[in-house]
Amino acid sequence: MAVRKSTSKPNISPDELLKYYKDMLMIRRFEEKAGQLYGMGLIGGFCHLYIGQEAVVVGLEAAAEEGDKRITSYRDHGHMLAAGMNPDGVMAELTGRVGGYSKGKGGSMHMFSKEKHFYGGHGIVAAQVPLGAGLAFADLYKENGRVTFTYFGDGAANQGQVYETFNMAALWELPVIFVIENNQYAMGTSQRRSTSSPDIYTRGAAFGIPGEAVDGMDVLSVKEAGDRAVNHCRSGKGPYILEVKTYRYRGHSMSDPAKYRTREEVQKMREERDAIEHVRSLLLTGKHASEDDLKAIDKEVKAIVNASADFAKESPEPDLDELWTDIYA
Amino acid sequence: MAIQILMPALSPTMEEGTLAKWLVKEGDTVASGDIIAEIETDKATMEFEAVDDGIIGKLLIAEGTEAVQVNAPIAVLLEEGESSDTMDIDVPAVFTRPVSSQVSKIELAPSAPASATIPAIISVPSGPDWPDETPVKQQSVREALRDAMIEEMTSDPTVYLMGEEVGEYQGAYKVSQGLLEKFGNKRVIDTPITEHGFAGIAVGAAFGGLRPIVEFMTFNFAMQAMDQIINSAAKTLYMSGGQMGAPMVFRGPNGAAARVGAQHSQDFAAWFAQIPGLKVAMPYSASDAKGLLKTAIRDPNPVIFLENEILYGRNFDVPIMDNFTVPFGRARIWREGSDVTIVSFGIGMQHALEAGEKLLADGIVAEVIDLRTLRPIDYDTVIASVKKTNRCVTVEEGFPVGSIGNHLSSVIMERAFDYLDAPVINCTGKDVPMPYAANLEKLALVTSDQVVAAVKSVTYR
Structure with missing residues (x-):
């Protein structure tokens, strides 16, 4: 992977590093629990897990300021947790209960939080790309200095509307960061089989949008690149592209047997490149935390996730009258 | 041989335009491609070029004239040696109309027969959406x-x-x-x-x-x-x-x-x-x-x-009033009647109103309803009318399958079945992609004659 490695890490304090660890772990444990609930039939339909990609959203959220917006695809649980949304509300939406962020009417792929500036959760591949540019358009119109993180995958990067959006975002200098989460597989089709360019961010050059590839298994690299992107956007220079090279350990969705890649390939990533293990070793070798400290964090995270699962099971299904609400404002 | 220069059609729907400016005067020599006039359509001001070489013999329409109909002669082009004195060209009155008419006038679609005119004033019994006395x-x-x-x-x-x-x-x-x-x-x-x-x-x-x-x-x-x-x-x-x-x-x-x-x-x-x-x-x-x-x-x-x-x-x-709005979900009854309900919307209203007028000749008084919004739909106005007239014809330009008319028919059947004296007929565009040829296009579109025929069918005339 032609990616920029994080070279200097002096700006990251031990506390921040601990927070990254905890936030990434939260996503992983949450997703493992979601997988478990899916297996039990408590979560239905499509459920796309984020396991393996945690460093992407945690690193970029560390670069965001209050009021910045984010929007993504259907693989959205990690983004919501990283944005500070309540795990109870996310899990209860997965189980289709009234305590969910959309009162059970959106599901795994369609969740939103105006309070946390999270604009979905979109089920149509790449539809969120112009939408994200539109959020940035509104911010530029209001001149409020906010930026929008618009996440999409390597698969979405082949949709035409992405390039329609690149053109207008560059033309109108919209404060939008296009984050291409390249997990190397568009469902079951590898990047090699679907995408003409090995580095997708280079496509921005055609529109005059600067960009870079980032090691998405290293949260510090992601944070550092996120800072560059945010500075660029917030200073009024228009859009920026981050192609974050990452990897999903699980199938595309819960129903994907993932026969398109070898078990060894996945195992190798888990063993050699895991983002959480990476931070864990940084914490331990830097003596910023002891094994016991980390165990305590693990325990705390597990308790939050278990509580969210309990909440999601106990929260009632929406009232039948909810069928007819929220169609019109 | 003198050539008449005609008012050009400069857009697909242009019927008339303003001769904004002449860029030549009588006696000027022009070559094919020279810009001779500026013509204002309802969309834009366009430059108009000469097609033939010759001498401008006579300008038939003064610049600034509005509402010059497409194909009206606007100038005469002479060949070398010809004289405009020998020409005797009048602009037929049919090619111009007064523009500052105070009378409400609803015009015809280009495809409608020229003789079918709608009276200047259509009574609007459900009232327009503004208070009486409003200018x-x-x-x-x-x-x-x-x-x-x-x-x-x-x-x-x-x-x-x-x-x-x-x-x-x-x-x-x-x-x-x-x-x-x-x-x-x-x-x-x-x-x-x-x-x-x-x-x-x-x-x-x-x-x-x-x-x-x-x-x-x-x-x-x-x-x-x-x-x-x-x-x-x-x-x-x-x-x-x-x-x-x-x-x-x-x-x-x-x-x-x-x-x-x-x-x-x-x-x-x-x-x-x-x-x-x-x-x-x-x-x-x-x-x-x-x-x-x-x-x-x-x-x-x-x-x-x-x-x-x-x-x-x-x-x-x-x-002319501040804050004039029309609410969604409220149909407008353009013509009151007792024999049949004609429901339409958008340009379909033109055919519905035309049909309503034509039907008077047969002693059929149609109630003509404009839905105005299709979501929400004002079902109540339609149902109340059908309960009065016991017959309904819907009119729309769209394709027949899964049309608004289909939907209304179903609602009328559910809510006013016992009041119906005839099946509801849906007048729609034909179930074909729109052809280009003028005669085929005319055939593909819904017409007021189609509506008249449908009304006669449901009234068993």
Whole structure:
């Protein structure tokens, strides 16, 4: 992977590093629990897990300021947790209960939080790309200095509307960061089989949008690149592209047997490149935390996730009258 | 041999125009390709070139003349040696009409037979949507739409307009004329030709707290943006449990214009009317165009606003009053009657009203209802009318399968079955892609004669 490695890490304090660890772990444990609930039939339909990609959203959220917006695809649980949304509300939406962020009417792929500036959760591949540019358009119109993180995958990067959006975002200098989460597989089709360019961010050059590839298994690299992107956007220079090279350990969705890649390939990533293990070793070798400290964090995270699962099971299904609400404002 | 230079048709729907300026004078020698006049259509000022070489013998129409009909002789071109004195050319009166007519006049579609005229004044028993004694002015649908946007953009700074050619070009159909100058390029935004992209950006901007008006140059091009309209704009309020939606308007001409073929001639009313989360308005008159568009811009939901190119230039009474709006979901009864209910909307109203007039000759008094909005639909007005007349004919330009008429028939059957003395008949466009050939196009479109025949059938005449 032609990616920029994080070279200097002096700006990251031990506390921040601990927070990254905890936030990434939260996503992983949450997703493992979601997988478990899916297996039990408590979560239905499509459920796309984020396991393996945690460093992407945690690193970029560390670069965001209050009021910045984010929007993504259907693989959205990690983004919501990283944005500070309540795990109870996310899990209860997965189980289709009234305590969910959309009162059970959106599901795994369609969740939103105006309070946390999270604009979905979109089920149509790449539809969120112009939408994200539109959020940035509104911010530029209001001149409020906010930026929008618009996440999409390597698969979405082949949709035409992405390039329609690149053109207008560059033309109108919209404060939008296009984050291409390249997990190397568009469902079951590898990047090699679907995408003409090995580095997708280079496509921005055609529109005059600067960009870079980032090691998405290293949260510090992601944070550092996120800072560059945010500075660029917030200073009024228009859009920026981050192609974050990452990897999903699980199938595309819960129903994907993932026969398109070898078990060894996945195992190798888990063993050699895991983002959480990476931070864990940084914490331990830097003596910023002891094994016991980390165990305590693990325990705390597990308790939050278990509580969210309990909440999601106990929260009632929406009232039948909810069928007819929220169609019109 | 002297050649008559005729008033040119400079757009698919142009019927008349203004001879704005002569760039030649009598006696001038012109060559093929020379610009000889400026002609103002309802859309733009166009330069008009000479086709033949010769000498301008006579200018038949003075510059500044308005409402010069297409194909009227406007000048005579002489060959070398010919004299204009030998020419005796009068402009037939039929080619011009007074422009400052105070009489409400509803004109005919280009395809309608010239003899079928509609009386100047149509009684409107359900009353227009403004108080008695309110002064009115004659205004085209185009101007009414423009005024609605100006008024709403003036009162709400979050309202902005985006689309192809809406700014510097002044609108492909001149609906946004003057808006760029008035509001600047922050609020009147020319987009690249990229419907899917800019529709998505507008939906995102609506999520972000703005109130976009998206102009599609025609709704045929909105097909490129269908996913953003349906999946993003219409459904997000529901999917977010009421947290966020898309307060915005998608507007532009819909339906057949004239002679533009299959890909540019389709009525999408029934498509959009199917989608929960959207509202759909389809005005016929100028006052409805204005009042409904203002309501649409203020509505907190995504509104599909279906205009019609042929209607853009038609003049109607528009009230002179502040804050004039027309509510969604309230039909207008244009003509009261007791023998049959004719329900239509948009340009279909032209055929419905024409048919209502023709039927008088047979002693059939039709009640003609304009739905005005298709989501919500004012079922109650239709049902009440059918209970009175016991017969119903629906009229629309769109395709027959899954049409608005189909839907109304079903509702009427459910709610007024015992009142029906005949099956409901749906008059629609034919079930074919729009042909280009003039005669075939005419055959494909719904006509007032088709409506008359349907009414005679349901009244067993």
